[in-house]
Amino acid sequence: MPAFTTQQWVILFLVFVLGWLLGLLSRSTKKWRRAYEAERDARVEEQREHAAAIETAEARIVELERERTAAVARASAAIDPPPASTLDLRRDDLSLIRGLGPEGEQDLNEEGIYRYAQLIGMTRAEEEELEDRLGADRGYVQQEQWREQAQLLQDGEIAEHRARFA
Template identity: 45%
Template sequence: MGFTPNQWAILALVLVLGWLIGLLSRSGGAKWRRAYEGEVAARRDADAQLAAARERNAELERQAAGHPVGPGTAGAIGAAAAGNRDDLALIRGVGRTGETGLNEAGIYRYRQIESLSDGDAATLESRLGLKTGTVAYEEWREQAALLREKGVDAHRTRWGTVA
């Protein structure tokens, strides 16, 4: 069983067509190879940045180890329990971020918030980037007084859950 001349012609045509497609695909392959190599390089850069960020975090954690008392840390809770400062984040509208700002402003105790004058409250609001009247609207002074006098349970009953 042999090939007919038509079959030989078709076989030769398929062979030539495959060869041409192969040649054409090689020139396009360089484009894809460059794109792949670019992605690999970008991934290497991202990995290097991530490693640098992790090293920076580790360095900051080593530095913070000597200063365990800060807002939102176990040391801060221990300091509050020891009576060195009050947990200002319990005041609705303050939270841990606001507590940091209050501490930076030199406010550590409920009594200090209670004794804020309207002018002091306005100054504090602008320093913390709050809307004018936030201290009065959120009743920070009243909450601080209740927390100081009667504790968290009374505060929770009056103002709901704490931050």
């Protein structure tokens, strides 16, 4: 068996290393490229989803700000007293009306109704709205004749009111 020289051993080692490197490069290039592209695509998709989530959140913020502005306006209107010229501090005894009683009077007061004249001047649509807010059946105000009772009480016809609606 012939003996190799040092120079031959170095050349043989370099050929093996070069073959090994070429083998690695030829096999793994496609695999690593696919992994890189998959990772890149995943990151792009995450960025799109993140941008969509931010857009949805911003739209919700705008909606909530609109609702808040409307609620503040409603609360402000509810808190602000009416002008002094329209402010009437007198209240009629609405509990005298059959079908109301003290609890019903309190409910009407919470709805802003304090006077017989307010009941007398209500339209049919306003009656229905009031019935809905009070949780009463439709037609209850008309059935109990609140307007007629309020008219008699406003005119001071208490005896006739008692005779007709007691």
